[in-house]
Amino acid sequence: MLHRLRPQQDPLTEFFWHSGADGLLRVQTCSDCGYRTHPAGPVCARCLSSRVGPQPVSGLGAVLSYTVNVQQWTPGQEPYVVAWVGLDEQEDLRLTTNIVDCDPWSVSIGDRVQVAFLERHGYHYPLFRPVTP
């Protein structure tokens, strides 16, 4: 799971792919109503304000849904988890990501996870690992 496609160049989402350089996950946040929108867009998804910009979030969340990929897209590739993670800050704030640093067959819906960035070619891809109690 080392291979990563580069994100499409987009000035609205560029911050998201570089945010992890300092270890913080950032999400577009509205200065008028506080609503967070992912992926980022030109206006707030709730109040349509254009006063939006990246703000840090905790990087904590829970697995809402997942699947284990067993298809070997590259020779020798191990099974990996593709997941939908809901962030703690807002009920409908969700990322499609991978769950790493664990047995893929141990993941369950509701598992607590924390962000863990994978750096590749200058981008910081937000992945998640189980929260250790």
Ligand SMILES: [Zn+2]
């Ligand atoms: Zn708003």
